[in-house]
Amino acid sequence: MMKARAAVLLEAGQDPQLTDVELRDPIADEVLVRIDAVGICHTDITMAAIVAKTPMVFGHEGAGTVVAAGPAATHRAGDQVVLTFASCGSCANCATDRPAYCDQSTNLNMRGGRRDETSALRLAGAPITGGFFGQSSFATHAIAGSRNAVALPAGIDPALAAPLGCSVQTGVGAVLNVIGPAPSIAVFGAGAVGLSAVMGARLAGAETIIAVDPIAERRALAAEFGATATIDPTVADAAAEIMALTGGVAGAVDTTARPDVIASAVGVLASRGTLALVGLGAPTAELPVTLIMAKGLTVRGVVEGDSDPQVFIPQLAQYHRDGTLPLDRLVRTFAFDDFERAWAAAKSGSVIKPVLLTAG
Numbered sequence: 001m002m003k004a005r006a007a008v009l010l011e012a013g014q015d016p017q018l019t020d021v022e023l024r025d026p027i028a029d030e031v032l033v034r035i036d037a038v039g040i041c042h043t044d045i046t047m048a049a050i051v052a053k054t055p056m057v058f059g060h061e062g063a064g065t066v067v068a069a070g071p072a073a074t075h076r077a078g079d080q081v082v083l084t085f086a087s088c089g090s091c092a093n094c095a096t097d098r099p100a101y102c103d104q105s106t107n108l109n110m111r112g113g114r115r116d117e118t119s120a121l122r123l124a125g126a127p128i129t130g131g132f133f134g135q136s137s138f139a140t141h142a143i144a145g146s147r148n149a150v151a152l153p154a155g156i157d158p159a160l161a162a163p164l165g166c167s168v169q170t171g172v173g174a175v176l177n178v179i180g181p182a183p184s185i186a187v188f189g190a191g192a193v194g195l196s197a198v199m200g201a202r203l204a205g206a207e208t209i210i211a212v213d214p215i216a217e218r219r220a221l222a223a224e225f226g227a228t229a230t231i232d233p234t235v236a237d238a239a240a241e242i243m244a245l246t247g248g249v250a251g252a253v254d255t256t257a258r259p260d261v262i263a264s265a266v267g268v269l270a271s272r273g274t275l276a277l278v279g280l281g282a283p284t285a286e287l288p289v290t291l292i293m294a295k296g297l298t299v300r301g302v303v304e305g306d307s308d309p310q311v312f313i314p315q316l317a318q319y320h321r322d323g324t325l326p327l328d329r330l331v332r333t334f335a336f337d338d339f340e341r342a343w344a345a346a347k348s349g350s351v352i353k354p355v356l357l358t359a360g
Contacts, residue, residue, distance in 0.1 A: 001025075001122070006139035007339050008123060009048050009056045016048065016058065016138060018339055021130075022122040023139075025068065029146040030120075031075050032068040033083065036158035037333075038137045040346040040354045041166050042191065046280055047110065047132075056112055056129035057121060060085065061165040062137025063158040064358075066149070074146040080156070081149040084165040084309040085109050086134025089147050097311075099147070100304040109133045133166075140336070140358050150313045153321070159355045160320065160327040163192060164313050166304065167353060168327065171196025171253070172319075173305015173312060174276040175204050179251035182274075184208035186242050187227075188265050189255035190218035192330055192353040193278055195225055197253040199325055202226030208246055212238045218352065221329060239264040249273060257281025266292065266299065274298040278305075331355050 004023045007016035026032045039061030048058055062083040066075045075081060086108040087099035094102050113131020120143035121130025130136045134148040152161055171193040185201040187194045190213035201209045211222035212231045219230035229245055231238045242249060248270030254262050257279030265275050266288055319325035332351045334342035336358040345351035
């Protein structure tokens with residue numbers, strides 16, 4: 001056992017609190033990672049508000065350095081890695097390079113791992129839930145599996161690499177891997193995922209890119225990232241504006257998970273257009289079935305950008321190195337000891353992508 005420090009959700013409905021924990025050694029194909037940086041994602045906040053299995057450690061955008069490895073691990077001490085979602089590696093979806101739809105995805109990611117003697121984390125000697133997204137990286141150190149630890153090229157700042165594990169691969173992947181090349185794309189919601197989708201639309205060569213968000217600063221950043229038009233939905237009818245500009249878009253990405261926004265996004269699609277749903281929020285929404293059928297529309301759920309992270313994350317890192325994925329404009333860093341302020345900034349939306357620096 002080694003000592004570490006982690007942000008632990010001690011009681012349901014509260015915010016995580018920094019506290020000392022113990023971490024076991026890696027076994028089998030696991031790696032022990034010194035977390036250098038970890039992003040705070042909306043999914044962390046959503047799950048912390050509803051989870052019942054406390055104490056529990058969240059965090060699923062970790063980046064850092066492998067310091068120890070199990071006997072079957074594919075990484076070795078000294079490797080720079082970014083941590084992403086977990087998958088079993090043996091189901092039909094994993095076998096066909098669709099690990100985001102792993103048959104065991106809910107168990108391996110959302111439920112946070114087993115809470116018995118196999119748990120990676122302990123609090124005051126007792127096992128706690130410590131495998132959120134196969135990592136629980138709101139900590140100075142984390143245990144992950146080889147499948148959800150992705151090797152990074154040298155020279156990538158961990159603070160910029162961390163969001164590749166979820167937010168960036170989700171947004172960029174929704175465009176590149178699902179919608180594909182399209183002349184026009186509308187993005188609803190310009191948080192970290194939505195802004196990543198805007199960058200993905202530019203990478204895909206879309207001529208018209210429309211970002212919809214009520215926050216002026218986010219609309220301005222969307223324009224910097226390649227949006228050709230931005231809309232404030234609090235002062236204009238976003239659907240009407242999009243139709244006036246385009247007559248209907250070939251693709252749309254919804255990051256809001258709001259039923260009214262989803263319905264609007266369907267309504268602005270051109271014939272045979274595709275809507276990618278990536279937001280986590282409302283469990284149901286009414287859809288205009290007649291319109292969907294008449295126009296041959298596709299409404300597609302998208303998990304983690306439909307990506308194989310071992311392939312896609314290195315591609316994203318290369319886009320950043322090429323200057324076509326300016327991650328630095330998304331990120332604001334906080335010291336790990338300043339977790340409370342970073343968490344509050346993520347909850348309020350005042351910071352697009354808070355990233356905690358946990359080492360050095």
